[in-house]
Amino acid sequence: MKSLSGFIKVKSHLNTFQTHCFKIYRTNMLTCTLCLSLYLLYFCLPLLKCPSYCLPPLRYMQEKSFDDVDDGFRERALPLEREYQRVSISGEEKCGVPFTDLVDAAKCVVKALFIREKYIKRSMQSFCKTTAHALQELGMKPLDLTDYDDIAETPVDAGISYTLQTYFVTVRQLDLPYPDLTEYIEDMNVMMALIINGPVKSFCYRRLQYLSSKFQMHILLNEMKELAAQKKVPHRDFYNIRKVDTHIHASSCMNQKHLLRFIKRSMKKYPEEIVHIERGRGQTLKEVFESMNLTAFDLSVDTLDMHADRNTFHRFDKFNAKYNPIGESILREIFIKTDNCIEGKYFAHIVKEVMSDLEESKYQNSELRLSIYGRSRDEWEKLAKWALKHRVYSDNVRWLIQVPRLFDVYQTKKTLANFQEMLENIFLPLFEATINPRKHPELHLFLEHVVGFDSVDDESKPEHHIFNLDSPLPENWTEEDNPPYSYYLYYTYANMTVLNHLRRQRGFRMFVLRPHCGEAGPIHHLVSGFMLSENISHGLLLRKAPVLQYLYYLAQIGIAMSPLSNNSLFLSYHRNPLPEYLSRGLMISLSTDDPLQFHFTKVNSFCLTARVHSLTAR
Numbered sequence: 001m002k003s004l005s006g007f008i009k010v011k012s013h014l015n016t017f018q019t020h021c022f023k024i025y026r027t028n029m030l031t032c033t034l035c036l037s038l039y040l041l042y043f044c045l046p047l048l049k050c051p052s053y054c055l056p057p058l059r060y061m062q063e064k065s066f067d068d069v070d071d072g073f074r075e076r077a078l079p080l081e082r083e084y085q086r087v088s089i090s091g092e093e094k095c096g097v098p099f100t101d102l103v104d105a106a107k108c109v110v111k112a113l114f115i116r117e118k119y120i121k122r123s124m125q126s127f128c129k130t131t132a133h134a135l136q137e138l139g140m141k142p143l144d145l146t147d148y149d150d151i152a153e154t155p156v157d158a159g160i161s162y163t164l165q166t167y168f169v170t171v172r173q174l175d176l177p178y179p180d181l182t183e184y185i186e187d188m189n190v191m192m193a194l195i196i197n198g199p200v201k202s203f204c205y206r207r208l209q210y211l212s213s214k215f216q217m218h219i220l221l222n223e224m225k226e227l228a229a230q231k232k233v234p235h236r237d238f239y240n241i242r243k244v245d246t247h248i249h250a251s252s253c254m255n256q257k258h259l260l261r262f263i264k265r266s267m268k269k270y271p272e273e274i275v276h277i278e279r280g281r282g283q284t285l286k287e288v289f290e291s292m293n294l295t296a297f298d299l300s301v302d303t304l305d306m307h308a309d310r311n312t313f314h315r316f317d318k319f320n321a322k323y324n325p326i327g328e329s330i331l332r333e334i335f336i337k338t339d340n341c342i343e344g345k346y347f348a349h350i351v352k353e354v355m356s357d358l359e360e361s362k363y364q365n366s367e368l369r370l371s372i373y374g375r376s377r378d379e380w381e382k383l384a385k386w387a388l389k390h391r392v393y394s395d396n397v398r399w400l401i402q403v404p405r406l407f408d409v410y411q412t413k414k415t416l417a418n419f420q421e422m423l424e425n426i427f428l429p430l431f432e433a434t435i436n437p438r439k440h441p442e443l444h445l446f447l448e449h450v451v452g453f454d455s456v457d458d459e460s461k462p463e464h465h466i467f468n469l470d471s472p473l474p475e476n477w478t479e480e481d482n483p484p485y486s487y488y489l490y491y492t493y494a495n496m497t498v499l500n501h502l503r504r505q506r507g508f509r510m511f512v513l514r515p516h517c518g519e520a521g522p523i524h525h526l527v528s529g530f531m532l533s534e535n536i537s538h539g540l541l542l543r544k545a546p547v548l549q550y551l552y553y554l555a556q557i558g559i560a561m562s563p564l565s566n567n568s569l570f571l572s573y574h575r576n577p578l579p580e581y582l583s584r585g586l587m588i589s590l591s592t593d594d595p596l597q598f599h600f601t602k603v604n605s606f607c608l609t610a611r612v613h614s615l616t617a618r
């Protein structure tokens, strides 16, 4: 039985997992509904050419849709049709909006999907194959489902030179493709107009309602059968299905008790170790605690005070301050930083303990996020050295690199002169390591375990600038204002695209963009996310934007949701849209975000969410 709630797609890469999707949903039902939705759009296009064309009966569309998808889907779908009760809908009026509106809306939705396909394929990220099939028929062009993994490696010493252009690196001799800024701004404007278009909104809203209703109907009719089928599956329950935490920050990947124990142990084990430099003088761990009037005996989870509580709701600043044990940034530096006086030794130890817990539990995997700030050129080398020196590696863990959007802070401190400098600090070392891996062996090795990039910070911060063609280029961005979200995302995407093409030619691992997006703030963050990124984290605001929500559904964009984290910051647990997204067939994965701030023990978000929303295990 391939049924009920929850499956993981673990793509094998480098003998281990690459990605991730802990999707609590019935795969088969999702596939059918998605094909049907895409098919509805498909049928609207001939209508544009031939106005007298009538919508075919839904059942025919459903059957036809099975013909057009991968064989795998068909094999799964057909036995189900016989096994489960289904309600069929007949009649000509299929979606409750006027016929002309339907045609216009379908046109717009298809246009948006083509835009996403263009950007995702250009950057070599993966685009939903079912959607790609449907678009291919609409666009009358050959389907390009190139598997980029099997590319022959070019000689490591190929002697390629590169030059720096206005905002990204162009590698000479290879003529690598890169995105065009004017085109991007135009596409962005098209998308912005589309998501506020009235008829499109009505159409998408109704389609989403239809999807929810269809799910409810399925539950009403087939719940007992689903439960029975679930019990039939041998050796699989909630605990031993594979889980991949697709959104978790390394600096808070341990729970409070774990960190507390670790700090106490370090105080006993290494009291005389020099861990901090204060005014040019080395301070031992013992001295650091003495300066705070603390002993190991005094320390408790309460004095550690790292738990997000009522006071952090809508206060991202207070939430960030919770990363400091006992409110002291010095302890954060000593225990949860990779670059400090002890070269990140303690942090490496604690991450390795988390890793061995994951290995022990066997079925849990994580994509931990490490920070690259873009303040200096040597950050990557230091990070790679940290990972290699302390052997922070596990088959159950892959790295994601998060870039905090803190240009304004560095600018005020005069660390950086312009935004271009930040981009160079982030991307130039990667180009160098790709072109000349022998010169950068540590970074080269480390990059083989990096999945992609994330963009992080408080999305609810006001943005004073709108990204358009008049916006200064990165080299001219010298204002103290922070560039807007879409600006960060575009330039990360642009550089990543060129880098991916280069890495592909060299036969190295490529990267994806997986930003925090739609947790709070303006809705256009989700538009940038839709156009440029393979997956996103949070996506809470999709609940207020039916067009985008429907597009995220059609394109099956992965959304890593963290209801516990949202509960402490932006949205209370019971108002969380996770169950609604799930019932509509959006591609949801459940993630923890910051166990340190949200978990008391190993009882995790998976269990809690399953209980609260009555989700079943498989």
Ligand SMILES: [Zn+2]
Pocket: 247, 249, 516, 537, 593
């Ligand atoms: Zn996060």
